[in-house]
Amino acid sequence: MRLGLIGSGNMARAMARGWGDPVLCTDVLPARARALAAEVGGEAVETNGQLAEQAEAVVLCHKPAQLEAVAAEVAGRARGVVSILGGVPLEAVKHAYPDIPAVRMLPSTPVEVNRGVCLHARDGEEDEAFTRAVIERFDRLGPVVTLDEEQLDTAMGLMSNAPAYYALVAEAQVDAGVRRGLPADLAAELVVGTMGGSAELIRRRGMDTLAVRREVTSPGGSTARGLAALERHGVRTAFDAALAGVLGEQA
Ligand SMILES: NC(=O)c1ccc[n+]([C@@H]2O[C@H](COP(=O)([O-])OP(=O)(O)OC[C@H]3O[C@@H](n4cnc5c(N)ncnc54)[C@H](OP(=O)(O)O)[C@@H]3O)[C@@H](O)[C@H]2O)c1
Incomplete structure (x- = not known):
């Protein structure tokens, strides 16, 4: 066509x-x-x-x-x-x-x-x-x-801004690495490469995000501590608030 x-x-x-x-x-x-x-x-x-x-x-x-x-x-x-x-x-x-x-x-x-x-x-x-x-x-x-069409606004709200969100998440991770002495380009290579690979892995696991988290989270290990810190600092509420903002929902 x-x-x-x-x-x-x-x-x-x-x-x-x-x-x-x-x-x-x-x-x-x-x-x-x-x-x-x-x-x-x-x-x-x-x-x-x-x-x-x-x-x-x-x-x-x-x-x-x-x-x-x-x-x-x-x-x-x-x-x-x-x-x-x-x-x-x-x-x-x-x-x-x-x-x-x-x-x-x-x-x-x-x-x-x-x-x-x-x-x-x-x-x-x-x-x-x-x-x-x-x-x-x-x-x-x-x-x-x-x-x-009724699902479109929410779907677009999840999707269209996401490249900017992931760029921000990558930047925050890179900054955390740089603060601890990693060169920025090396940190970016690690973070962005892992983002792409993780997305593919989640897809291979049938979009089962919990399964992927369990696979890399050993009891009492470093991933568990990292995830707990992200939860404590409101990662879920931050993304929910972001979508609310995009959709113009009242707080
Ligand atoms: N960007 C996204 O992520 C995204 C995602 C999904 C859908 N969309 C939709 O895609 C459309 C384009 O978005 P965009 O970000 O690409 O906008 P954009 O960069 O401003 O591109 C629109 C282009 O169309 C030109 N234009 C205006 N009137 C025209 C006419 N009569 N004939 C031919 N060209 C004309 C504009 O020229 P002037 O600037 O000189 O007016 C401009 O170059 C929008 O309707 C948007 O809602 C965008």
């Missing part, structure tokens, strides 16, 4: 790098689209209308506020639409793009390295063949998880 990216900003660039295919893209700043096409190959198209004609589906990589304006530009020319617009329900996308198949996907930044979870907001009325083709395409960027 030949996709046309409308908007060549951060998320378009991350997805284009992940796909690694020649890209078809636009941007209000033509130089931005040209830079993306120069980097990954492909073509920066002059107008959104031309892009829609050349692509089998347009991918909305602009900001949510531009939904109506962009839809007006490609009206009658787009054959299918994939929205990655944050906070815009599928219903609103369908309203802006009546009569063509529409799918709502929410990718995360690690798509750039083909490890980004992509959420697919289920809709009972989707065009099956189109949806399947879109999911196949996004599956190359990382696992696609299908869920109901």
Whole structure:
């Protein structure tokens, strides 16, 4: 399926790098689209209308506020639409793009390295063949998880900010090592390498986080002392509070 990216900003660039295919893209700043096409190959198209004609589906990589304006530009020319617009329900996308198949996907930044979870907001009325083709395409960027739209805000709250959280956790661990005399680059190598390996291990154990903790925690040992310290300093409540903050829940 030949996709046309409308908007060549951060998320378009991350997805284009992940796909690694020649890209078809636009941007209000033509130089931005040209830079993306120069980097990954492909073509920066002059107008959104031309892009829609050349692509089998347009991918909305602009900001949510531009939904109506962009839809007006490609009206009658787009054959299918994939929205990655944050906070815009599928219903609103369908309203802006009546009569063509529409799918709502929410990718995360690690798509750039083909490890980004992509959420697919289920809709009972989707065009099956189109949806399947879109999911196949996004599956190359990382696992696609299908869920109901009501679950989307919480799911996004867990997922989209997580790279920043893990970066903060890594930084805190590295700092702790540096305070005790390890060179920062060595500490970072150890911490980040172990993060990636641990994620894979948890997956291999069927997402059983407790099993993984038990495996490395000998009774009365150093891991038990480390975990107890993390609990004492509120690691669980910190992550719960972070999600509450993201979702705007009242304290
Ligand atoms: N970043 C994420 O982690 C993430 C995750 C999931 C979904 N999303 C969604 O992905 C979309 C893009 O996010 P982003 O972070 O990539 O934003 P971004 O870096 O600002 O990129 C959006 C790009 O679209 C351009 N644009 C604006 N109007 C346009 C038009 N009419 N035609 C063509 N291009 C146009 C913008 O140009 P100007 O800046 O000059 O207006 C900008 O270069 C958003 O809707 C966001 O909700 C983002």
